[in-house]
Amino acid sequence: MTSTRVTTETVLSLLRSDPQSEAQLEQLAREAQKLPVPELVYLVETRASTEAAILFRVLGKVTALAVFEALPAPHQAELISALRTQQVADIIGDLDPDDRASLFDELPASVAERLMHGLDAEQREMTTAVLGYSRESIGRYMSPEVLTLSPGWSVREALAYVRAHAVGPETIYLLPVVDESRILLGVVGLRRLLVAEEDSLVGEIAHLAVSATATDDRELVARRFSAAKLLAMPIVDGEGRLVGILTVDDAVGILEEEDHEDTARTGGAEPLPSSYLSTPVLRVVRSRIVWLLVLAISAILTVQVLEVFEDKLDEVVILALFIPLLTGTGGNTGNQAATTVTRALAVGEVRVRDLPRVVWQELRVGMVLGVVLGSLGFIVAGLVYGPAIGMVMGTTLLSICTMAAIVGGLMPLVAKRVGADPAVFSNPFISTFCDATGLIIYFTIATAVLGL
Incomplete structure (x- = not known):
């Protein structure tokens, strides 16, 4: 703990000195790499945009991606505006489609359009699919990258397929079973698949899915997800065709955002778009003044x-x-x-x-x-x-x-x-x-x- 605190103070000291030379930036990079990701997230969130951009720029690609994914979408947008480098384009390409869509919501249209053009055709198609739903619907938070199984496959064939395609999808712990038209027939847990007889058919071991329609309200779906203690939930369109999957981290994120909003409004204020320490004073004032005026009048x-x-x-x-x-x-x-x-x-x-x-x-x-x-x-x-x-x-x-x-x-x-x-x-x-x-x-x- 003491070592982390000393390293953090060193990083802050370097940032305050506005490092410009290659030697200073190399020293900052060495010190930053000693810090755990949560500490780096805290530093990026709570520093001014210029200092946050300098710190983020010296991080390695893997660390930078982990830090970027942990930031809320509004803060990601601020960071992108301050960076505008190839590093940003590479990180956005590595994001999940739903996280990418949330980020694009916070960016100016011109910046979002430029970044969208930098994606490959498959990434652009998946991101566009998520952006097609309203911000209050669960479809905006699902991942369209889903590993599906056919009911006519044997367990042996299904396991071979999962092994060959396990890298891309956001989760493989819950595997939807669909027909030729992508109509959702049921789901199979990875554990159930592993312990089943290899000659059994997937359709025989599948069970009914707890699913939601992509246009359903995000909070209601997230509450149902939490109540059922799920790891993932298939998302379908109005005709029952599988369009994506909601994972536990996205459901928890929705509930945290809703609770944050309710807590702020219960206290007579609007929720802040980013962390408290990095929010400008006038933005904090704006989040409170309207309610104070309403209450004063009432x-x-x-x-x-x-x-x-x-x-x-x-x-x-x-x-x-x-x-x-x-x-x-x-x-x-x-x-x-x-x-x-x-x-x-x-x-x-x-x-x-x-x-x-x-x-x-x-x-x-x-x-x-x-x-x-x-x-x-x-x-x-x-x-x-x-x-x-x-x-x-x-x-x-x-x-x-x-x-x-x-x-x-x-x-x-x-x-x-x-x-x-x-x-x-x-x-x-x-x-x-x-x-x-x-x-x-x-x-x-x-x-x-x-x-x-």
């Missing part, structure tokens, strides 16, 4: 509510002391419910048609939480400020917890129903909504109990 509702009940506050000033507690409790309760339901939606535990059941569940949860917190509020506030204030606090906490839990559980389902991102409807909007509504409940109860 928070005006809270101010207007306070203005409406201003005379009540003048009569019983003590009511103002509890406003932060009540708004915070309502927002937190709603956020907890929204986070739980959003996650349940993502993993398929809840569907839009389950809305009544979700409301009933959150109604009961909210009431139990409200009884616990309301009882505590009644006792504490009653002892300090009198029974009347205690009654107001206890009843308000019960009402706010129940309302916030229902709203928090409801909004992600409503968002899903109208085609919006459930995460967008979560924490920021729920907090603002519960603040305003909670204050209305608070002052309504205070007016009734205290006779204001």
Whole structure:
């Protein structure tokens, strides 16, 4: 660990000195080759584009390819813009078609077109096939390089075929079985093929495949892939013909991207296109400012509510002391419910048609939480400020917890129903909504109990 840290500091020192001479670049190359790929990926991701390009240029071809494949597509695009060398063309030719398509999405059209022309005919055809699907469909993430078997082959023939063609495809652990028209008939695992009798037919040992259509939503397919604990999944067209295969690394990548997006939006920001340290300050500001403006405008509702009940506050000033507690409790309760339901939606535990059941569940949860917190509020506030204030606090906490839990559980389902991102409807909007509504409940109860 210490050796790696020292080498990293040496590499950073060389990069900061802007190496130009051949001797400096050779020294940088020697030091960089001592570092493991994850450390090189971190350095390329977190340095300025010029320094990242210099470091990448001195890497050997095998190491450079491993580093490049580990970078997210937006960062790959930045690196290409900074390099523009033959090394880039060679690396792009070695990428899998789906990874190549993701990279081309991030590049300017002129750069992508030039790189596409640098591919050979087979690579260009496979890349074009993947690019033909929308960015939200699973077809964009499949690999069209698939090793297929015929149901009429013997196990002996199938094994010989796999040995002869094992280098090109992205995976050989799951082998689709197709007929002459490439209609998917089933799949055979490599282990099953290895232990089967050599005279058995492939069609006899094949089993039904868990597959997806190329136009299916990428997140839904990736969730199903993960739930079934697959290593690979055949992808077919609308007529059941095999067009590609989804591998576990691509499924995991989709889920990580979706979770990253949901986490950012739940916190009231847009996801960053590349690593945090390499993202320009103005880009980080842009990812946050829109949501802050929306929330600031929506928070005006809270101010207007306070203005409406201003005379009540003048009569019983003590009511103002509890406003932060009540708004915070309502927002937190709603956020907890929204986070739980959003996650349940993502993993398929809840569907839009389950809305009544979700409301009933959150109604009961909210009431139990409200009884616990309301009882505590009644006792504490009653002892300090009198029974009347205690009654107001206890009843308000019960009402706010129940309302916030229902709203928090409801909004992600409503968002899903109208085609919006459930995460967008979560924490920021729920907090603002519960603040305003909670204050209305608070002052309504205070007016009734205290006779204001």
